[in-house]
Amino acid sequence: MTKFDRAGASGLRALACSTALSLAALVAGASMAGAAELNVYNWGEYINPEVLKKFEEETQIKVNLSTYSSNEEMLAKIQGGATGYDVVFPSVHMQDIMAKLDLLEKTDINTYEGFKNIDPAFLRAKSDPKGEYCLPYAWGSVGIFYNRTILGKDITGWKDLIETVKAKGLKFTLLDDMREVLAVGLMLNGHKINSTDPAELQQAADTIIAMKPDVAAFTYDTRPMVQSGDVAAGHFFVGAMVDVFGNEKDLGYVIPEEGATMYQEDACVLKSAPNKENAIKFLQFYTRPEIVALNVSQQTNGTANVPARELTPEKIKNSKEINPPAETMARLQIFEDLGPALRQLDRVWTKVKTAQ
Template structure:
């Protein structure tokens, strides 16, 4: 089944049917003046609990419209192509820094709001926003390996992952330039943000060597792992949702060599038509019970320290979701690379065309 698949599915697990649009409204809300107000979100697909949006509408009377994207690049490209009407976006940290350089983000001073005291300051990772004056840290997690336990009783490393095809078992990787190249860098003990040409050449060659054993580069691997068509796939920690549903058949692991860590932040666009409502939503999301409500559904991490206390033990103390310190030390967060990204583009082109 050697092919390159570009199907985009839910990123709930983290990536989703792009450009879905839903409206969340409060049933029976009668305050006509407030009901006229709106808010437009542009987020990773199914990456926010609909109940969070419904509660916001019930509390404020503000109707929420949600459009979705499947990658940071898709989101930025649409905005740069002239898309208007969006109020809030949810970029990864490195994309937030890119958008800041492009002067696309509104300064919200969310860090001055009382609820910001619940945010773990260790997650103020955006170089363009070290104090949280612009965006609210929103969600974090890892990119590891989801596998079918009926086909693979145990899997602990990237080496184990790439060895599976030798036993006739299919594997899949994400259709994502930096995530795929990062595996080559991590297995070589290098930074996923390196711009050293030799490091990138070694990572490129490593992935090319493995490529003939990769059945698909896709965001749509969850159903294939569930069915057994794929034994294991590079995927996001949000796949723990399916692990909880079927623990006898599925498992998620952070490879022992290390993995990437993602962080999405909640940012108001400078072009937002509803800046006041957008600020209200950021403030609303600082509430521990709201952040916990979203985290319970997404099965990822939250930066809200009080929200963590509200999570069930299956999430709060799960090493796949909240890994111990020694595992966290091996997690790497993507940074904005400036002109250095061209080196990754070239390596990715070489990987995909080899």
């Protein structure tokens, strides 16, 4: 081999080595980039962007936020093979369903020091009574958001609203949500919201069908419709208090005297999460009272984090709608996983939606 050949071979080996090192660096960089991400899948507009920004600043973990509009949409996407999501926020009954399907990772968040801030009354998931999997995130009631200028009065509940809109020729909206709407019919007839009794469900459906001439739409787009006066009121979540605080002269929110549902979402890590360590870091981050208070101040939901309640703005802290007294809490009911019996609700819901 000539001097030139040896030099050429040496150069090729050096180039190959350099290329290999570059590729290794790229792979390592890609791996580090992957490790420095968190993919959050939450309800639309259900987290203060400032919370995510603070998490990114403190941890150098990039947060990617995707949203859904219902528990069922979220579950269908994950069961349908969607990958890449790390943290999800199911309602309590959906958490129980996901636990049965073995979709949730055990995080041991209850062993983290910040978990002492959580009110044990909010460990509502039957599948997770100790908080070994998920962290209570937010809760609230589902009541009536109304325009008192259009109605000409404050209202006390469903019967009062229905009588008022009928007398004045006005309209209101109901949520496009099977369980929430049927729950209204059940409560108006004195039944529990988790009833699967066929006669009680039919009675609830008949009650809602009787309302339909006064119902403008089954929709989640309630807030702008009530604010503009296009409808007098709407079936909606307590998060509408953000609008009430902005215009207390015209707007109101009431937990109906007949009773109401309450929701609670928990922050859970998926078993399929590609960034489990980062996801657990986020759960730990969200036990901090000042972080929770930052979220609540924008979301106007209730929180299970006891110290955080004292850090929220006075209007929120003192709001009987956001933080109801004990006698009002006694009128609130939370959904449970109904299992196969859910098909009975599907049937009566179809009747409600198709009735003329």
